[in-house]
Amino acid sequence: MLDEVIKDIQRALFESDVNARLVKKLTENIKKTCKLDEIPSGVNKKKLIQKTIFDELIKMVDPGTEPWKPIKGKVNIVMFVGLQGSGKTTTCTKLAFYYQRKGFKVCLVCTDTFRAGAFDQLKQNATRAKIPFYGSYSETDPVQLAIDGVDKFKSEGFDLIIVDTSGRHKQEAELFAEMKQISDVVQPTNSIFVMDGTIGQAADGQAKAFKSTVDIGSIIITKMDGHAKGGGAISAVAATGSNIMYITFYLPKFNLLFSFIGTGEHIHDLEPFTPKSFIGKMMGMGDISGLIET
């Protein structure tokens, strides 16, 4: 009975792209904490196990502290990093727009000199949202662009400067070195790792590599308007806090915070991250509301 229920839940987790190692850990823990023999009859065992796993996962993505927020009147510099095509440029504008409406003096800096049309993309987005931007068609050095853009907007008294960067992956050391350089000159208040919600088992390794190169403070999961459950992304968070994970199963208060999920291609499609509904959806639990109340 227990095995069957666990198999079911494992499957749901696997299907949501939760990392294999994490699923194993969760399973072991369930076997340890859920003493099924001691549960009085009448209690729905499957629900109980689900709830235990649910709580574990919530703990993982909800460190219990508030996500990073820019402070008005200060110079807040945010750098966006992530894999190719994960949604950085799109999300930059969304975030800028979000804070512009909250009264911040917001601007965008394009340092992507690599992807064809990258500056046009940011420029068109920014123009539509009436957000000041900086970039160049001729400068080919992203580090120089970062310096120039940030300096310019700093001197003009902007309080939220958002820096977009090219997509990159851990296998290419030069790209990571470049990211480090940009980070060194920009000195971001917060670095945001943008992750595609459809990512599978490669999430873990990539996220770890990004985290160990620059100081990532927040994660944004994109493309959650589709069918994706985001388990790969969740695993990536666990992965980045993995040293601690090995010591105690109760996942630690790592300092990565989910701040937003992108839910569409349009500028308004940005929602605050709510751990409970996210994990509920991920575990394929239709009746999570009942679960949450208990």
Add this chain to the structure above:
Amino acid sequence: FLSYFQNLTSQRVLKEEDLAPVLETLRNHLIDRNVAVDITGVLSESILKALVGKKIGTFSRVHTIVSTQMEQSIKKILTPSTATDVLRDINFVNKTENRPYSLVFVGVNGVGKSTNLSKVCFWLLQNKKKILVAACDTFRSGAVEQLRVHVRNLTSLCENLNLVGKVELFEKGYGKDSATIARDAISFAKNNEFDVVLVDTAGRMQDNEPLMRALAKLVTMNDPDKIVFVGEALVGNEAVDQLSKFNRALKDFSGLERPRQIDGIILTKFDTVDEKVGAALSMTYVTGKPVLFVGTGQTYTDLKKLNIKSIVCSLLGQ
């Protein structure tokens, strides 16, 4: 000592109990390599069926037998039934029907459609083709400029490398109906003796009905020679849902009795996943269609043929 000899000569019949744990281990291994859960299930079922009741020598290891069988099954899935010689198809259509060959690149957002379209373009240029790139992503900011830059780069590459191929951009800006632009591009290509039309489309989520309808319309209106699904190697279990729903939309929204389906796959960002190459298996299993190319980087030469042997190695290796 005696029993040792007895064992050597005796045989053993494989039972489900022998196989199940080994299969379970292998299944989890494949899941870790990013094969979609459903497909690992199908695989292990079929292997179970093939092996239960088989007689084996006492000292044969069940693990080895299962692995061998698994390897065969994977190879079979990855080996397409249809031909993958795109160049031959193009030549054939150019010569016998005296018209340009058209390929439409479709897929979800950000997977690498436009970039890999440009890589395919470079490959065709090297093969002396005259190519028209149709900018039918009229939605995403910078999409048209992105292609313009690629066409400009490729044109100067051609000059530097002394290639006889030629490439031009066909664009009508943003906000227009993509199906109509594709149609106009194809007829422009026909009138101006282009060999190939490469149609870029906007990324779309498989559940977004209006956008999926628009794609079906583009396909129905233009009946392209190849519908190429671009999927990234990074994608997890979503691969299954993406492909089946793209196919379903092409079927349901076409209004045709014999609707078109995805003809082939370009598997991108292969350079970002190390040994976690399972998406290759998921995508070919769902469609039964070949991986035409593998994208292995962000430059024009980063387009390779699928190496089935190395995929199997990555999937089953430690």
